[in-house]
Amino acid sequence: MPRHWLMKSEPEDFSIDDLERVGTEPWTGVRNYQARNFMRDVMRAGDGVLFYHSNTKVPGIAGIAEVTGTPYPDPTQFDVDSKYFDPASKPDAPRWWLVDVRFRRKLPQVIALDSIRAAADRLGDIELLRKGSRLSVSPVTASQWKVLLSLGTTQE
DNA sequence: GCCAACGTTGGC
DNA sequence: GCCAACGTTGGC
Secondary structure (H helix, E strand, O other): OOOEEEEEEOOOOOOHHHHHHHOEEEOOOOOOHHHHHHHHHHOOOOOEEEEEEOOOOOOEEEEEEEEEEEEEEOHHHHOOOOOOOOOOOEOOEOOOEEEEEEEEEEEEEEEEHHHHHHOHHHHOOOHHHOOOOOOOEEEEOHHHHHHHHHHHHOOO
């Protein structure tokens, strides 16, 4: 059974429009162990992804994507010219792993963090709304997925 | 193993 | 641009 996820990206770096353009993108640059563990150990091809725009004027869910392929080591950790280079990581024991993310669709309008917060009672415990949460890859239950997407089709 | 210092995230 | 919250590092 496919799982569901929320993945954050700063649109200035990589937006839903960028994903639509390229089709599939390796989710490079995650340097948080919890987020890595989700990608390396739990994510599987076909899992649904809520593409979230963070650190922007109207933060919120901008589109839908999916996990594709199988997890593999993040190549940027070995690239000395990358800002994600990690000198402590060794090729025979990679520290950072990623998955590829494939575009599904863009939402007609961003589901703003404000309206997500307004639905907190229907969402229950969700990582995105935890105080101080900064986790860039986090699980979403099937029912939370439904509630979140309904926010995009309802007139508020 | 503690914890201060530091760097980063991300809403505002 | 500010800054609270968080994760990591490293001295002890």
